[in-house]
Amino acid sequence: ELKVEQNPLFLSMQEGKNYTIYCNYSTTSDRLYWYRQDPGKSLESLFVLLSNGAVKQEGRLMASLDTKARLSTLHITAAVHDLSATYFCAAGSGGSEKLVFGKGTKLTVNP
Amino acid sequence: GAVVSQHPSWVICKSGTSVKIECRSLDFQATTMFWYRQFPKQSLMLMATSNEGSKATYEQGVEKDKFLINHASLTLSTLTVTSAHPEDSSFYICSVPGQGSSPLHFGNGTRLTVT
Numbered sequence: 001e002l003k004v005e006q007n008p009l010f011l012s013m014q015e016g017k018n019y020t021i022y023c024n025y026s027t028t029s030d031r032l033y034w035y036r037q038d039p040g041k042s043l044e045s046l047f048v049l050l051s052n053g054a055v056k057q058e059g060r061l062m063a064s065l066d067t068k069a070r071l072s073t074l075h076i077t078a079a080v081h082d083l084s085a086t087y088f089c090a091a092g093s094g095g096s097e098k099l100v101f102g103k104g105t106k107l108t109v110n111p
Numbered sequence: 112g113a114v115v116s117q118h119p120s121w122v123i124c125k126s127g128t129s130v131k132i133e134c135r136s137l138d139f140q141a142t143t144m145f146w147y148r149q150f151p152k153q154s155l156m157l158m159a160t161s162n163e164g165s166k167a168t169y170e171q172g173v174e175k176d177k178f179l180i181n182h183a184s185l186t187l188s189t190l191t192v193t194s195a196h197p198e199d200s201s202f203y204i205c206s207v208p209g210q211g212s213s214p215l216h217f218g219n220g221t222r223l224t225v226t
Contacts, residue, residue: 033214040222042117042204043155045214088154097143097208099215103154 002027004091006102014110016078021105023072023089032072033099034063035088043088047074079109114138115207117218124195124225132190132221134161134205140185141207145215146178149202161188195225 003026013019023032031050035043047056049065049072056063060083062075072089086106090099116135124130134144142163147155159180160168167180179191192199202222206215 031212035214042217042220045216048212048214050212097215098145098157098160100157101155106152 002029002091002093002100004089004100004102006089006105008105009103010106010108012108012110013076013079015080018078019076021074021076021087021089021107023074023091023102025070025072025091025100027070027093029067029070029091029093031092032065033090033092034072034074035090037086037088037104046087076107079107081109081111083107084109114216115205115218117205117221119221120219121222122224124223126196126225127194129191129193130195130223132192132203132205132223134188134190134207134218136186136207136216139207139210141188142185143208144182144188145206145208146180146188146190147204147206149204149220151202155204158190161190163188192223195223197225199223200225 005024007022034046036046037043047063052067054065060077065072086104088101088104090101092099116137118133122130144161146158148158149155157170158173161180161182163182163185169175177193182188202220204220205218
């Protein structure tokens with residue numbers, strides 16, 4: 001059974017600082033996703049990672065995937081207040097379209 | 112523009128009544144749709160997979176007689192919460208698979224409050 005663990009679950013950081021959110025998964029996965037959720041809203045897709053060593057960047061966010069370590073990271077560079085949200089990673093495996101979500105990381109960026 | 116339309120956005124109902132939530136795929140046909148539930152400050156939990164032309168597949172612990180799913184067409188799936196109780200109050204989100212390995216497209220969610 002595929003399980004996904006994220007840490008930290010809560011992250012409070014100052015503007016301008018860097019930090020990394022970690023996402024571990026338990027069994028082989030062939031795709032890893034990062035989503036953002038603002039309070040009271042649905043999920044917005046950020047990144048799709050499909051292969052070992054994949055790295056994708058969008059603005060101040062960069063996601064990477066290490067399939068051998070079963071680990072994905074979401075790195076935040078020079079955080080700004082607008083990045084405050086909850087970030088979820090999700091993994092899928094095999095031919096199933098189902099995704100298993102991590103518990104989410106609530107990020108608060110303080111001025 | 113939106114790929115998935117979910118309606119209503121929020122609903123308040125009394126205990127014992129039933130509530131229907133609609134999920135429409137706007138841009139393409141979807142033989143499969145997913146229904147998730149999210150309690151406050153928690154992650155998304157998959158409730159069931161809605162299959163066009165056949166019965167829905169429910170996740171362990173989800174009562175199929177309470178959460179009725181009907182995949183009426185290739186663009187519409189509905190979730191009916193029957194005999195709702197306050198503990199059913201939650202944020203319900205539907206999603207449609209993208210093409211290939213594309214990410215799931217999520218509806219805007221339905222906030223259900225049962226009084």
